[in-house]
Amino acid sequence: MKPLDPRLLRRAKAARTFLAGSVLIGVATGLLIVVQAVLLAHGIAGVVLRGELAAAVVWSLAAVIVARALLLWLQEVVAQRTAAAVKSTLRRQVLDHSLKLGPAWLSGERSSALTTLLTKGLDDLDPYFARYLPQLVLASTVPAGVIGWMATGDLLAAGTVLVTLPLIPIFMALIGWVTQAHSRRRQHALAVLAHHFADVVSGLPTLKLFGRAKSQAVAVERVTDRHRVASMGSLRLAFLSSLVLELLASISVALVAVGVGLRLVDGKLGLETALLVLILAPEAYLPLRQVGAQFHASADGVAASEEVFRVLETPLPVLGDRTDVPDLRVTPLHLHDVTVAYAGRSTPALEGFDLELWPGEVVALTGPSGAGKSTVLAALLGFVVPERGVIVAAGTAADEFDPVLWRQQFAWVPQRPGLLVGSIADNVRLGRPAASDLQVRQALDTAGAAELELETAVGEQGKLLSGGQRRRVALARALITDAPVLLLDEPTAGLDADAEAAVVASLRATGRTALLVAHRPALIAAADRVVEVGARELVTA
Ligand SMILES: Nc1ncnc2c1ncn2[C@@H]1O[C@H](COP(=O)(O)OP(=O)(O)OP(=O)(O)O)[C@@H](O)[C@H]1O
Numbered sequence: 286m287k288p289l290d291p292r293l294l295r296r297a298k299a300a301r302t303f304l305a306g307s308v309l310i311g312v313a314t315g316l317l318i319v320v321q322a323v324l325l326a327h328g329i330a331g332v333v334l335r336g337e338l339a340a341a342v343v344w345s346l347a348a349v350i351v352a353r354a355l356l357l358w359l360q361e362v363v364a365q366r367t368a369a370a371v372k373s374t375l376r377r378q379v380l381d382h383s384l385k386l387g388p389a390w391l392s393g394e395r396s397s398a399l400t401t402l403l404t405k406g407l408d409d410l411d412p413y414f415a416r417y418l419p420q421l422v423l424a425s426t427v428p429a430g431v432i433g434w435m436a437t438g439d440l441l442a443a444g445t446v447l448v449t450l451p452l453i454p455i456f457m458a459l460i461g462w463v464t465q466a467h468s469r470r471r472q473h474a475l476a477v478l479a480h481h482f483a484d485v486v487s488g489l490p491t492l493k494l495f496g497r498a499k500s501q502a503v504a505v506e507r508v509t510d511r512h513r514v515a516s517m518g519s520l521r522l523a524f525l526s527s528l529v530l531e532l533l534a535s536i537s538v539a540l541v542a543v544g545v546g547l548r549l550v551d552g553k554l555g556l557e558t559a560l561l562v563l564i565l566a567p568e569a570y571l572p573l574r575q576v577g578a579q580f581h582a583s584a585d586g587v588a589a590s591e592e593v594f595r596v597l598e599t600p601l602p603v604l605g606d607r608t609d610v611p612d613l614r615v616t617p618l619h620l621h622d623v624t625v626a627y628a629g630r631s632t633p634a635l636e637g638f639d640l641e642l643w644p645g646e647v648v649a650l651t652g653p654s655g656a657g658k659s660t661v662l663a664a665l666l667g668f669v670v671p672e673r674g675v676i677v678a679a680g681t682a683a684d685e686f687d688p689v690l691w692r693q694q695f696a697w698v699p700q701r702p703g704l705l706v707g708s709i710a711d712n713v714r715l716g717r718p719a720a721s722d723l724q725v726r727q728a729l730d731t732a733g734a735a736e737l738e739l740e741t742a743v744g745e746q747g748k749l750l751s752g753g754q755r756r757r758v759a760l761a762r763a764l765i766t767d768a769p770v771l772l773l774d775e776p777t778a779g780l781d782a783d784a785e786a787a788v789v790a791s792l793r794a795t796g797r798t799a800l801l802v803a804h805r806p807a808l809i810a811a812a813d814r815v816v817e818v819g820a821r822e823l824v825t826a
Pocket of ligand 1: 627628630633634635652653654655656657658659660661700
């Protein structure tokens with residue numbers, strides 16, 4: 286684990302400003318430490334040798350202490366604000382990047398692990414900014430100033446500190462290697478715990494039905510235990526390494542003290558200089574020791590930020606930028622030899638697929654489960670990039686167009702439509718935010734959802750609605766757009782025969798081009814053409 290990840294500075298502007306501010310505060314703190322030691326040594330020597338304590342020394346000492354307290358407060362305030370700014374910057378960047386990587390990438394990630402990373406994971410960066418980084422700056426500024434000043438009074442003591450001081454970073458680096466592995470293990474254990482828990486909670490009704498709820502409780506216990514063991518391991522390591530660093534620093538200070546004491550007795554060193562060296566010696570080691578201690582507190586945050594960079598460094602697909610997207614109301618679409626392979630799969634999900642989609646026609650895609658029907662829709666929407674083959678509109682490959690403008694040509698109802706918390710009307714309006722209540726009502730009626738009230742709550746992921754109702758709300762959301770092509774993945778699943786017939790009739794009445802993934806005979810029969818995915822041949826209905 287690097288003491289300071291340059292990517293953090295590169296990605297978050299707030300971190301750069303903070304580091305610059307910390308260096309200024311670090312230099313000022315170093316100066317104040319030396320001034321404080323000089324004043325203390327002068328004051329104590331005055332009392333011991335002359336029996337007097339100058340008021341100027343007392344007041345100056347008080348001023349230095351107040352100034353140090355103010356610097357500490359300033360550092361804390363700036364650090365907390367920086368941590369908040371960096372976390373929100375990283376969160377925004379990860380969300381933006383995930384959106385650009387698209388649904389195909391997201392489906393390969395564990396959403397619960399990503400959620401944990403963006404919430405609790407990044408919160409672990411607080412101690413990194415509030416404690417570790419300021420201490421790291423102090424560790425690289427204060428010892429230099431302190432040793433330099435010591436050298437002006439006692440070269441031998443300064444030499445002793447100079448020789449023993451590097452031992453601390455060497456031990457810290459050794460401990461760092463071990464800590465890194467521990468932190469990764471802990472982050473992994475936390476991610477496993479998060480998605481295991483999320484899976485169990487979402488599957489609780491099924492588990493109860495099959496009488497497996499108790500055994501899952503045992504599994505959750507096991508995963509929790511693994512997280513506990515990993516956390517305890519990290520704590521053990523933190524305590525042990527603090528012990529080692531404290532011991533090293535104490536022995537080093539003792540070495541300096543013995544030398545100073547002997548020379549003081551021999552009369553080779555004045556009392557004031559000896560006091561100055563004795564006061565300053567621990568100050569040289571303190572920032573390094575503290576850095577070691579804070580390193581553990583922030584290791585989890587750094588591990589989380591590494592995970593963030595893994596996401597941010599996932600290369601984005603090359604996106605087209607042409608804005609002259611043809612109007613698919615009048616332009617046919619051609620899919621030629623389209624082959625799509627998902628990462629980590631040995632066989633392509635869709636192989637050598639050909640299709641012509643003419644304006645206004647209703648085409649049904651059929652084929653066995655897993656044949657690649659949904660993948661055809663994903664390829665049209667640009668969510669997956671074909672490994673081979675091309676999608677062409679008006680003589681131009683679809684991937685040359687700006688994807689946002691290209692997708693405006695389509696309205697999509699996926700197999701599992703994502704509904705947001707809010708009312709039915711809110712969800713339908715996602716298709717056209719300015720739609721009036723009347724237009725929302727009409728879209729719902731056309732989608733066969735006449736019985737649904739506009740203000741009915743849909744709940745999280747549409748959980749307050751039945752499966753069929755969710756699909757019809759999603760269908761209404763697609764219909765209310767003015768997209769010329771409808772891509773509908775089993776739009777009538779969960780509907781009874783009458784409702785299905787009504788939906789099919791109203792789909793036709795819109796006059797738009799529709800590509801339907803269809804299993805049910807009524808839907809297949811209603812299409813102008815049926816294309817079997819996986820068969821590479823067109824069947825006319
Ligand atoms: N994100 C993904 N990552 C890896 N493999 C995937 C992904 N999505 C789909 N697949 C695989 O690609 C193949 C085609 O999937 P697709 O969903 O297109 O099939 P489908 O014909 O729509 O199936 P169904 O009728 O069951 O919905 C399947 O073998 C599936 O396991």
